[in-house]
Amino acid sequence: MSLIDDAARVRENAHAPYSGFRVGAAVRTASGRVFAGCNVENAASPEGTCAEAGAIAAMVAAGETELAEVAIIAGARAPISPCGGCRQRLAEFGGAQVPVVMATLDGVQVTKTLGELLPMAFDASHRARG
Template sequence: MTTKDDLLEAAKLIRNRAYVPYSAFPVGAALRTKSGNTYTGCNIENAAYPVSCCAERVAIFQAIANGERDFAEMAVVADTDRPVPPCGSCRQVMSEFFKTDMIIHLSNLKDDIKTVTMEELLPFSFQPSDLTEPKA
């Protein structure tokens, strides 16, 4: 089984593959599924900034594309002073697929780690159940 340290190391390694010619801010993410598989992602930028994709979403999308839907744990790593926080877009995507009690390890290259749950990362998130039609 993949440990927290394994996930953090996988996130650090994939960070080296990031395509970041504009920000020079490589980020890596590693996602473990309940079936025991690990999917990694790095941020991929584009000259048209809005179509860039963050490491967290790349890892989630890879897992989804491979038929995975049950997630256990994620690690995210960047070269920051504090453990790297995911952006708002990533938090929303994470809340779509992660249960509120899922563990997410945020880290930096100094091995500072902050471990949070999905609920702590994005409380009161917009959920699929919010899309139901209002009752008349």
């Protein structure tokens, strides 16, 4: 099973009663483990959670901290990319070379690196010391 298949499977569990726009994400860690997440909307919009954030939270909760690959799938006409906040979340755990596969339910796929999606990412080296 591919990482996109994992993302598609968890997408079915998305809680999207307001937008109807379900998203699934799956991440593979450097150790090879896979974690998945789906978007979870909230009546008090914008207090929902993105699929990527859910996958990252599951990964960290399991003690993993290094991304090797990311997959995202949604029922859109063209592949969707992670929002700006999720790009930064992904950059916290993955380097610029990490592939991000974005797909539609119809099988259209686009792959970019995390560095292409978030050039000049803010990281720990930018934080002031002292």
